[in-house]
Amino acid sequence: MISEDEVTQAVVNHLKRHGFHSDWVHAGRQGFDIDAKHNDGSRWLIECKGAANSNLAASPDRREYGSGQIFSLVGQAFLTAVSWLDREDCAGARVGIAIPKTKWFDEHSRKIERVCRKEGITIFRVDPVTKKVCETGMAAKESRGPSMKDCEDSEFELPDVILRLVEAHQAVVKHYEASRRTFTLDGKLIGDIGEAVACELFDLELSTSNDHGIDAYAKDGRSVQIKATATGGNPMFRPVEKRANHLIFIGLNLKGGSGRVLYNGPEHLVLRDMPIDWRDQRPVSKRSIQKALLDQPAGSALPRRTP
Known part of the structure; x- marks a missing residue:
């Protein structure tokens, strides 16, 4: 306390x-x-x-x-x-x-x-x-400028365009309130937002190939997989032929207009407790992410984009 x-x-x-x-x-x-x-x-x-x-x-x-x-x-x-x-x-x-x-x-x-x-x-x-x-x-x-503002504890502000998306979502929910539908922002939309935000935050280049498990590339050539959650859930992984060198996992607080980088390090550290063979999607526990953070080599995190 x-x-x-x-x-x-x-x-x-x-x-x-x-x-x-x-x-x-x-x-x-x-x-x-x-x-x-x-x-x-x-x-x-x-x-x-x-x-x-x-x-x-x-x-x-x-x-x-x-x-x-x-x-x-x-x-x-x-x-x-x-x-x-x-x-x-x-x-x-x-x-x-x-x-x-x-x-x-x-x-x-x-x-x-x-x-x-x-x-x-x-x-x-x-x-x-x-x-x-x-x-x-x-x-x-x-002035906020075109980029997001970082803080000392891995937090960042979401750009205004995302805030307008959230406002539009809330307007839809209110308009159809009688239907009792929530029109939840989840799934692929959150994944796409996460990828776009991470690329802006870390100056990544989105992959143009169909390589499952690799979403972007860093300036130093490292392949990167990007995961995002807007509900506090764990990142989900599926078996793929080729793994990324690096993992960025971010949490989004859409209503608050902010986010937090939850993991920024080698992907293999997060996946080391997964079974050798598995099918479909499997979540990685928060405990596994905490272990990866503790074992992450110094200097392995991707640097933030400089204004």
């Missing part, structure tokens, strides 16, 4: 590495949790929340907050950040909220990712163990 003060300190350290000098207040006190300024005149104002009480005297056992409490904390942080957008003393500042990267904070904050992006509010997520900080969402006033 991680307290509000620990979240605040982690983000302060993160901003310091980018040249910001920060003033911050301890949990429970009035004022901006973080007010960070750069020599170039840019400024960050950030509202922070934690997964446990920062006051050890008031809560010596430091129990982690439950889902309901965290739902309220995420809502409070969002409303506070929104209130700063129209304040004269906040004019010109970039606004954000900082929260722990935990199950309940992730679940509840995903519900506000899209509106945060539209309002220009960045979400800073702090790993409770490593204190590593990941930024999700760009300020509305910043």
Whole structure:
């Protein structure tokens, strides 16, 4: 678990590495949790929340907050950040909220990712163990350009054209609400989106051949298979004559307009626990992917495309 003060300190350290000098207040006190300024005149104002009480005297056992409490904390942080957008003393500042990267904070904050992006509010997520900080969402006033924005924790934003697709899907669902059909975005469409997004993210060239098991090629010549999920499911594989050198597996949060690279490494490490012979499609377990991540050689990941 991680307290509000620990979240605040982690983000302060993160901003310091980018040249910001920060003033911050301890949990429970009035004022901006973080007010960070750069020599170039840019400024960050950030509202922070934690997964446990920062006051050890008031809560010596430091129990982690439950889902309901965290739902309220995420809502409070969002409303506070929104209130700063129209304040004269906040004019010109970039606004954000900082929260722990935990199950309940992730679940509840995903519900506000899209509106945060539209309002220009960045979400800073702090790993409770490593204190590593990941930024999700760009300020509305910043130019996104043609490429996607990466963060330090393998996350990225989906391009606007995908967001428009999701909006159109939701409109269809609403129009035919009486039919009780969900018109689920799945199957080949998600696979095609995953391939297109991965190629843009890693500067890959889609394969023009009919080689099953190879979707693209990297600049260094490595063959790449690309897998994607929009439901949190495991990647599915089928027996093929020729395997790819490399595997990219990404998770898509279509409603939130974001994604995460779940695996970027040699394909054989992911498939080593599969039977020697099998038919049809078989899923690879999350445990196998975790083992592959642990055993992945240093420097084997494909580099991100540079702007």
